Amino acid sequence: MPAGPGGRSLPPRMLRRNATFLVIAALTLSAATAVWQLRGQAAVVHALLATWDLLVVVLPSILAGLLLSAALRQLVPPGALARWMGAESGLRGLLVATAAGMVMPGGPMAAFPVVLVLAQAGADRGALIAFVLAWSLNGFQRILVWELPILGPDFALLRLLCGLVLPLLAGQAARWLPIRWTPADAPGLQGTRPGPTPPEPGPGGGMPR
Amino acid sequence: MSLGVVALWVVALVALGLCFRHGGGKARRAGQDAGQALAKVLPVLLMALPMAAFVAELIPAGWAERWLGPDSGLAGIGLASLAGGLMPGGPFVAFPLVLGFLKAGAGPSQMVALISGWAILGLHRTLAWELPILGGRFILLRLTASFALPLLAGLLAELLLPLFPGIPLR
Known part of the structure; x- marks a missing residue:
């Protein structure tokens, strides 16, 4: 995702993305070697066949999910919801944040930058925590693409029912806790401040304020 | 489809x-x-899907049934919450693993706790994404506010399970 406050430092982001792939590749190869050594060749073949079955089931969902996620990013400006989620918003603010988190598509590379956007637009820490938990626990996209096809509708519904109120509880707890957090504490925001920032004085010109 | x-x-x-x-x-x-x-x-997906299958082959038969079975109760729910927090990777790894555990005899409530622990505590996501973007103070706030919630999800599932006859108990 090129958008978002972290987008300026491209090389570290690319490194991190490749690092994820390399770490997973290393884990997969070690797991494959271990299976080969401990359980023999038949077990390796069995695992690969299970992988293929799963891929056939999951791939159509992934394609649709990515398309939906991209279309929603074009349709819904993330900042549009923020004025409903301030510190005075009460339970309604937590409900709005929870709903926003559930419809938030995309992985962590999309969701955490949106937290920064919401915070700068006035969402308080309770709403931000509720947003993150609603996204990671009950994000519709993940439920539709992964949980429903793999684990089945009965289990997916049970799991969703058990997770439905947790973001509200966490958001309320975050409002009670004496741990303050502002966007200025975020490493992802350092050096990038969209919004009414005084223009930086050029080299040799202007006084530091 | x-x-x-x-x-x-x-x-x-x-x-x-x-x-x-x-x-x-x-x-x-x-x-x-x-x-x-x-x-x-x-x-990443093509590399991660086989990993879940290989790990499922490596988990000893009876492990899930013994430690996370339907009768493992609160201890099983607690263990599952912690194990979920340590489970690596995105949904492409986690859900196939959970499917493997369920087939191997793990209890549904314990698996609800496992998925909730993975979503809430998820060490991998916290370190790889949350720390660099939002910082340690945000993680402290979020984990303090939410570390006990996977247990709560597992206990809720224990209460609701009788309403779901479609979920097989082994």
């Missing part, structure tokens, strides 16, 4: 249609975004 997949395609195409109504540029950008995202996701 299951009903869920069809529904997802319908919703995705409706959203794409709405983009078209805002002009071809938005729809084209949506298509490009989706293609770029696929190019990023697919390599």
Whole structure:
């Protein structure tokens, strides 16, 4: 995702993305070697066949999910919801944040930058925590693409029912806790401040304020 | 193709249609975004799906049944919450693993706790994404506010399970 406050430092982001792939590749190869050594060749073949079955089931969902996620990013400006989620918003603010988190598509590379956007637009820490938990626990996209096809509708519904109120509880707890957090504490925001920032004085010109 | 997949395609195409109504540029950008995202996701996915299958082959028979079985109660729910927090990777790793555990005899409530622990505590996501973008103070706030919630989810599942006769208990 090129958008978002972290987008300026491209090389570290690319490194991190490749690092994820390399770490997973290393884990997969070690797991494959271990299976080969401990359980023999038949077990390796069995695992690969299970992988293929799963891929056939999951791939159509992934394609649709990515398309939906991209279309929603074009349709819904993330900042549009923020004025409903301030510190005075009460339970309604937590409900709005929870709903926003559930419809938030995309992985962590999309969701955490949106937290920064919401915070700068006035969402308080309770709403931000509720947003993150609603996204990671009950994000519709993940439920539709992964949980429903793999684990089945009965289990997916049970799991969703058990997770439905947790973001509200966490958001309320975050409002009670004496741990303050502002966007200025975020490493992802350092050096990038969209919004009414005084223009930086050029080299040799202007006084530091 | 299951009903869920069809529904997802319908919703995705409706959203794409709405983009078209805002002009071809938005729809084209949506298509490009989706293609770029696929190019990023697919390599990791093709590497991660076999990992879940290999790990499932390595888990000793009876492990899930013994430690996380339907009768393991609160201890099993607590263990599952912690194990979920340590479970690596995205949904492409986690859900196939949970499917493997369920088939191996793990209890549904324990698996609800496992998924909730993975979603809430998830060490991998916290270190790889939350720390660099939002910082340690945000993680402290979030984990203090939510570390006990996977247990709560597991206990809720224990209460609700009788309403779900479609979920097999082994």
